[in-house]
Amino acid sequence: MKNYNRDKSRITMLREMLGLSQKDFSDNAGVSQSALSQLETGKTKISLDTLQKISLAFKVNCNWLVNGKGDIFLKEITKNKIKIRNSILTMDIQDTALIPLISEEAHAGYINGHQDTDYLGRLDVYKIPGYEHGNYRLFEVNGDSMIPTIYPREILVSEHADNWDEIENGSLCIVITEDGIVAKRTYFYEEDRSMLILKSDNAKYKTHSVPIDDVLEIWYIRARITNIFSHEQPFDFQKIRTLESDMAELKAQMKNLTDSSK
Template identity: 55%
Template sequence: MSDSRLVVLRDLLSLSQQEFASRIGITQGALSQLESQKSKLSLDSLLKINRVFGVDCNWLVTGEGDIFYQPDKREPQPMDNHLGMTREGYIPLVRGEAHAGYIENYLDEKYLDTLEVYKIPGYEAGGYRLFEVEGDSMVPSIYPGEIVVTERLPDLLAIENGALCIVVAEEGIVAKRTYIYEEDRNMLILKSDNPDYKTYSIPMDSVREVWRVRAKITNVFVQPQVVDASRLKELEADIMTLKQEMSRLSADKSSTSSTAE
């Protein structure tokens, strides 16, 4: 995101750096880093700016479109045929704390209209929904707190084996690899990418919806593994021991050769 957009926004709102930063829950120093392009805007801050100031996420990310929601966009948008797409191309977001309520009300348009909606570049047309992922069962593909952009699969029996999906079922909302065994098409097999979690199955008639993951929005950046100082000392000691052993074997070999002569 261009730093100028944050500056433009703050000027339009007539807010100081301190005032703007306080409203979105970051420090003035952090905002200064963002405006000077020394750091990138996190997903949490992006969504906070969207909610607090009514700023269009599409403009924040790409600089395209209106800066602020137009009056007719500030009201909840009606859903089109329960495909997860609003008339204006905004996508509903199901947050982690809303999972239980969503399972109970996923067919209730009045409930769906209460969900936050966002416009995601590249996903303006189609049947999409955003889900916030809980738990670490899909690490390293999806980390806790990440938001996935999904497309609804209307035919559950046409699920591609191994597809990464959000499964909405009586038991809960989970992100899993999905499989259907030809021998028993009444069961849906759910597999985690994290090997610490076991594969399990649920009855197909308990499944409410399946949404195929198409993309994700993340503020999780995996750091390269760092070898600490104590580990480095251990490695150096191991190398020294190996060198000493190689020298001893070489000396023994030379001594044996001299004796043989």
């Protein structure tokens, strides 16, 4: 988790440079003190939403905070736009309702550029009703390992998991490692949280685990955009009418038998 250490040292460095306690820093940035503490101790990675809040609160260069490059503080700020490529979008930072799409073809590029502000700014973005506020991504599904819950080529609306310790067993998540981007049900061993267990809903695929140190990002799956529709056959009303007629005839025959036995 080498990126954790870089995040931690620069966030701590910034806070100490400003002469702020964790409480004062978190209050000014609009993040919880517990989240800040976990960032500084390296338990979680900085999310793009938190990155944006810190940049706005303290006029910090996002590129420096993520990559250690450039000036620490921003030199030019306009009313509506930071004069850098924002970590989420290349647009007015107030318009956070647009969500970047990572298509199947872009999976490899995203793995390499998930913390590259220039790369993130070049992704196509979309507005999804109901998901205007928060740190979201759209991931296109690759493969059939989650059928019947998720189908290939569906688009998954996913929310960044800031605190991995709070992920509940069985949660549907997008898990990103250097080996790929997968949609799975996630589990932790209660006695050993150093391994993340990935389970498929498709019984043809075996459950496997990955070291938590190999995980780059985790995103909760919140919704899906699909072109898969049910192919159930419509009711055959002619068959229903025939069945009703047969039942009526059977009842009549039963009545005749009852009457003749009296």
